[in-house]
Amino acid sequence: MERDEWVLVAVHEEEEEPEPEEPEEERGTRRLLALLLVVLSGAALGLLFLLLWLLRPETPQETEGIAGYPIRVERIISSAGDQDPLVTPLGVAFDADGNVWISDTGNSRVLVFSDDGDLLRVLGAEKGPDKVYSPYGIAIDAQRNRAYVADYGGRQVQIYSTSGSYIGHYPAEDQELRVFGEDGFSPYGLAIVEGRVLASSNDGLYLFDGEGRVSARYGTGAREGKPGAFNFPDALTVDPSSGTIYVADSMNRRIVSIDGKGRVAWVSGTPDVGGAMTGFWQLPRGITLGPDGNLYVVDTFRFDREGVGTGHIVVLSPEGELISEFGRYGLGDDDFDFPEQITARADGLFAVADREHDRVVLFRLEGALPAPDVKEAKAYEGALATPKKAWALAER
Numbered sequence: 001m002e003r004d005e006w007v008l009v010a011v012h013e014e015e016e017e018p019e020p021e022e023p024e025e026e027r028g029t030r031r032l033l034a035l036l037l038v039v040l041s042g043a044a045l046g047l048l049f050l051l052l053w054l055l056r057p058e059t060p061q062e063t064e065g066i067a068g069y070p071i072r073v074e075r076i077i078s079s080a081g082d083q084d085p086l087v088t089p090l091g092v093a094f095d096a097d098g099n100v101w102i103s104d105t106g107n108s109r110v111l112v113f114s115d116d117g118d119l120l121r122v123l124g125a126e127k128g129p130d131k132v133y134s135p136y137g138i139a140i141d142a143q144r145n146r147a148y149v150a151d152y153g154g155r156q157v158q159i160y161s162t163s164g165s166y167i168g169h170y171p172a173e174d175q176e177l178r179v180f181g182e183d184g185f186s187p188y189g190l191a192i193v194e195g196r197v198l199a200s201s202n203d204g205l206y207l208f209d210g211e212g213r214v215s216a217r218y219g220t221g222a223r224e225g226k227p228g229a230f231n232f233p234d235a236l237t238v239d240p241s242s243g244t245i246y247v248a249d250s251m252n253r254r255i256v257s258i259d260g261k262g263r264v265a266w267v268s269g270t271p272d273v274g275g276a277m278t279g280f281w282q283l284p285r286g287i288t289l290g291p292d293g294n295l296y297v298v299d300t301f302r303f304d305r306e307g308v309g310t311g312h313i314v315v316l317s318p319e320g321e322l323i324s325e326f327g328r329y330g331l332g333d334d335d336f337d338f339p340e341q342i343t344a345r346a347d348g349l350f351a352v353a354d355r356e357h358d359r360v361v362l363f364r365l366e367g368a369l370p371a372p373d374v375k376e377a378k379a380y381e382g383a384l385a386t387p388k389k390a391w392a393l394a395e396r
Helices: 002-016 022-052 376-379
Strands: 069-079 090-093 099-106 107-112 119-123 135-141 146-151 156-161 166-170 190-193 196-201 204-208 214-218 231-239 244-249 254-258 265-267 284-287 295-299 310-318 320-328 340-345 352-355 358-363 393-395
Touching: 069 107, 069 320, 090 135, 090 340, 090 352, 099 135, 099 352, 099 358, 107 135, 135 231, 146 190, 156 310, 156 320, 190 231, 196 310, 204 231, 231 340, 244 284, 254 284, 254 310, 284 352, 295 340, 310 352
Parallel strands: 135 190, 231 284, 284 340
Antiparallel strands: 069 358, 090 099, 099 107, 107 119, 135 146, 146 156, 156 166, 190 196, 196 204, 204 214, 214 393, 231 244, 244 254, 254 265, 284 295, 295 310, 310 320, 340 352, 352 358
């Protein structure tokens, strides 16, 4: 008992014993080290913030007018009314009356606007046989007053009258689906060829007869770089005077011209090599024949802040020669951000589905088209080729 008490007392006495005073020199060293640690920590945080700032995603900026920029905006369509904005529009077309048809893809509907920008009708928004899920390309048959909508989510082409009545869909109910290959039918782009509907799908182009059955297929069915194969062709257009079909073969990063007999006339661009882009085209996703007879191609990944001599819209001759580039990246009314499909009216009015801006831009071209930038022209050299082997057109 006494020993226990002694231990307790001894401990108590040790706690009260004053610690030896630290020398002034050691205290100064410790302060210096602490200050140095604070400075180094601040510098590390500063470098971290600088690194994050340098690696941040680039955002579009307002741009000022640049001499030679040929786009003059006439109208921007960004909503179907108050509190009802467009979301991720992908496709656009004009009908014979000049009305603008828009695939409002993010809202799973098709909108029709007048030439003045007034909303005329909404199609495919409600559940039913005419419902659209992921509308993309739109083609208008002015002779039959029909509008065709490629619904890649619904895996069919929906058919409406240009006045808005629902007519039906392609493919026909009795169509054997094996014709569309392993991935099935997912239509993206549409065009009218002598009154029949031509639709692009995952691995090729499919021509429907008047009953909705596939009568012919363009393509080998293999997603590869050889002529005759397609890899997600997102858009196509047809020259009605010659029957020539022009295809934006998106994931093969090229433009393909097919003559009226179903043979490859020329190919512009080269597919990726080892998963890397090596050619001129980056992601062509829209194509139309302009009123001047030239091809206007939307290359979605071709970002440029000036848009004169380079840019999102590339102009080719019908023979595939490079004529011009324009269309800049930014926040202005005449700028684009991830543009998709493009169309043109006979009177010179163009429309582009400006996807990331959630709008459709209607514009005209004024002045001379800017010549391609020297580097762009150099990059295009060697891009154009004429295959020796004829295209295989598989009749069904």
